[in-house]
Amino acid sequence: MIRALAAAVAAATASIAFASATPGAAAPAFTLTDLSGKPVNLADYRGRTVVLEWHNFGCPFVQKHYRSGNMQALQKKYGKDVAWLAVNSTARTAFDYAEPAAIASDLKRFDAQPARYLMDTPGEVGLAYGAKTTPHMFVIDAQGKVVYNGAIDDKRSANPDDVKTAKNYVAAALDEIKAGKPVSTPSTTPYGCSVHYR
């Protein structure tokens, strides 16, 4: 009995490897499937700037940026130059897990336009990047290097009205990359709901 308990305690306390995609380091490679089940490899986008947006429509912080139209506007504005990939690392067992079909219809309803929406149900890619919240944003340059890791903007709230007055870190990074300048704010503290890993 005691042994069984001890084993259970040991299993519960065993920590999951949680890494971090640090600005300046190579972006961890991955292959994930999109909502229609097609594989998407990060390496396919080498030579283009890539934005990774950790996503879950069940999160009020994500809703903030979709209800205000903020995220769609960014996707549209930068979509020509940038590969915008939304990633969902929510575990299948989590309360806020959504099936691909449901996500597809929500995307349509919000007129969201990420280039691809990737399912990371085992959470491995999220853990490799150290994605903590939804949203949590990463920008990867054409050489496959992480150049931004952090929040979408500097107004840490779930209030859609704050979008108007916020400084958008991702837009700033993408503008700087386009102008051939280094990203001046490569790292911020992300805010939002916890990503519900297994």
Next chain:
Amino acid sequence: MRKLHFCLLALAALNLGFIARIGAAPMVKTEHVEAELVTDKAAAKPGTPLTVGLKLRMEPQWHTYWKNPGDSGLPTRIQWKLPPGWKAGALQWPYPQPIPVGPLMNFGYEDEVVLLAELTPPANAPAGNATIAAKADWLVCKDICVPESGELETTLPVANAEPPQNPRFQAHIERARSHLPVAPPGWNSRAALRNGSLVVQLTPPAGVEVPAKARFFPELENLIEPAAPQKVTRDGSAIRFEMKLADPPLKDVATVKGVAVAESGWKGTERRKAIEVSAPVVASIAAAATTSSSSDAASATSVAVAIVLALAGGLILNLMPCVFPVLGIKVMGFVEHAHGDAFAMRMQALVYSIGVVASFLALAGIMLALRAGGSQLGWGFQLQSPAVVAALAALFLVLALNLSGVFEWGAFAQSLTSQLTARGRYADAALSGVLATVVATPCTAPFMGAAVGYTLTQDTAHALAVFLALGVGMALPVLALSVFPRMLRLLPRPGAWLDVFKQILAFPLYATVAWLAWVLGAQAGNDAVFALLLGLVLVAMGAWMYGRYEHWHGAWRSGIAMLLAVLGLVVAWPGAAPAGDAVATAQEELGWQPWSPEKVRELTAAGHPVFVDFTAAWCVTCQVNKRVALHNDAVRHSFSSHGVVTLKADWTRQDPRITRELSALGRNAVPVYALYAPGTDNPRLLPEVLTPSVVLDELAKLPAPATSLTQRSPERTVQ
């Protein structure tokens, strides 16, 4: 308007959202929270501050956040709307609890929290009613997160009289106040950021003990990796937190602010659980320790005491069974030369002393370097390696055989150094100093492990000073004899008695060999002991041959003797990986279960008192305590009648988990005896030297066991 409409539609589609409240009230009920504005006084007096609180009562398992929410979440925010002239102080946050979410970590509150603030009405506040209003926003989360908000207000009469207490909320506010971090006077704190970790060290005023377990919550978001385990150690009288810095680390951090929380409470604060920390960032904590301040003066005196004690300890070492014979040989050498050149003798004594001190420092240096490199070592580490134990056994046997008269060093030692020249004698003196230290180590570890181990928790300079004192103390008798050669005259003249005396001195050394063989048995099993003894036979054969065939050509004689000795060592060399089973059976003791940190947690959580014996086979004090106290019938009976589960943490071989636990308890060596009362994770430490009455007294302080526990105790103490 159209946009609002769209928003509402979207909300409905997602089945989530705000509960919007129009109009303010003292209490607001949202989907998951009951929010209320509370005050400590039932009225306000102009110019006199009063305390107001935002009380949030969460649905079970839902939580709101601290000012640093951790990996995700948002801190609760309050915007005051006060009558003209009123001033609001900063929000006072009760200390948070860690809330793990999978691999992430949040800092916040479950059940209920009251966030406090001080409000001061102006001195000229008009009499009548004053309305205090607040708009509060909070994020409340369980599996999902819901941002909620409330407009709250409460009305107080303003009168120029002593305001009465508000009995309705008194308890809530008192509870919140008792959870606020305090800043006790006389504490000193420092922080260092290096190599990816944040170190925060808190030094209490003299005489105040720090808890063994605590957790640090930094105020700054994204400073540390909130989910990474914190390493908490006691460093002398101080407590030290080591945390993983966020990657990339924040830049330009000049002060690390936060809260240190200990479930057992902080001494000198009326058992408050949280203290406020504002630690200036210094280049490194060790360097900071040399800059003087009031609390460092206290630690300087304790280091002075440690040095004096080490000097005395070194002196006593000379009487230890492993050292005394070697000292004897040295002193006898002086006796033989007593009538010779006094200057040369004095120089020899000095060189011997340098040999002793240098070897002590070298040994300490090796260990400190290994520890700095991350090895989990404590004093006594020399004896944790079976190979070192085997080699020491062979060395002691050779020394003993020499004293027994099986062979003479004479020619052998001189063939190593140049013959009979003064320089040869100095080399001989220095070597015997080294030898004396090497043979002293198995004695220092078991008898002085705890004391020496304590000094190792100090910084490097202090630790080395203590080792220096130990070496000087050990060299002192020889130094004294050389400075006062007249003392030598008090010794009897050399003669036949000297041979007998030497031969008698051999026996403590044989006993030391026997003890080392037993230590090896505990480390590496029965087979290793057999190999050791066979090897020792070969070593003895070499020594005998060397002594018996004195007339042989020097090189041949030494060569064959060395060959046999090396062969003996090869045979005796313990295998790298001893059979785990053999070791386990060797360590089996009736009624004692093997220790693990999880087991302690699990047993104390289940309401059992737990006694942990941190021990090692090579620790003589441990063995004595075991015989005298722990295996005493009355003590055993008391263990079982109190329902105490007895665990044994065996440090005979290297075990990083045990080293970590020892340092969490502020120790670095065995023996350590820890008694955990049920439901606590902060043990009482018993003294290093146990008597039955010491143990019985401690057990008597335990809360009376429930009857069911007593009935079940026999089956629990035997696995």
